Amino acid sequence: MTFFRLIHLLAVVIWVGGMFFAYMVLRPAAVDTLQPPERLRLWSNVFQRFFNWVWGAVGIILVTGFYMIYQYGGMAHAPHYVHLMLLLGLVMTGIYGYVFFACYVPLSLFVGKGQWKEAGAMLGKIRKLVAVNLTLGLITVGVAVIGLTWN
Numbered sequence: 267m268t269f270f271r272l273i274h275l276l277a278v279v280i281w282v283g284g285m286f287f288a289y290m291v292l293r294p295a296a297v298d299t300l301q302p303p304e305r306l307r308l309w310s311n312v313f314q315r316f317f318n319w320v321w322g323a324v325g326i327i328l329v330t331g332f333y334m335i336y337q338y339g340g341m342a343h344a345p346h347y348v349h350l351m352l353l354l355g356l357v358m359t360g361i362y363g364y365v366f367f368a369c370y371v372p373l374s375l376f377v378g379k380g381q382w383k384e385a386g387a388m389l390g391k392i393r394k395l396v397a398v399n400l401t402l403g404l405i406t407v408g409v410a411v412i413g414l415t416w417n
Contacts, residue, residue: 267337270330277326282403284316289396306385310377313370313392324359331355347413354406358399365395 292312296305331352338344341352369392376385 267334270334270337274327274330274334277323277330278403278407281320281323281327282400282407284319285396285400285403288312288316289393289400293393302386303380303382306373306377306382306389309389309392310374310385314374317366317370320362324362327355328359345413345416347409347416350409351406351413354402354409358402358406361395361399361402365392365399369395 296308300308335341335344335348335352338348341349369388373385373388373392376382376388
């Protein structure tokens with residue numbers, strides 16, 4: 267199970283670490299240095315690249331997570347912190363799916379058409395949802411670390 271925990275953790279680092287970097291470092295730097303059209307083009311390009319990694323990370327997280335639950339003997343035998351991690355992870359995955367399909371896809375279309383006001387509105391939605399997912403991701407990491415020490 268150690269190998270699956272490692273792969274699971276690396277996928278979490280890619281997703282949550284990427285959100286932290288984007289939200290706390292790239293976003294403020296882009297606001298400080300770029301005008302809205304250039305900033306929106308940058309974000310569209312960044313999301314295109316990052317979301318490719320996130321799809322892979324989410325898939326790996328789900329597969330390894332469910333495999334580890336199976337190794338425990340199912341949810342009935344999994345520690346309580348695993349239940350909370352699963353709940354938080356599924357909520358995060360749902361939010362990510364919404365961000366991708368309902369926000370990023372329209373954002374990229376608006377940027378392609380030069381519709382800056384509409385693209386800016388989509389970017390604002392993405393920013394708020396990334397803040398929620400980043401918070402949930404950090405909480406989930408905390409649950410994992412604390413849960414492992416209590417076992």
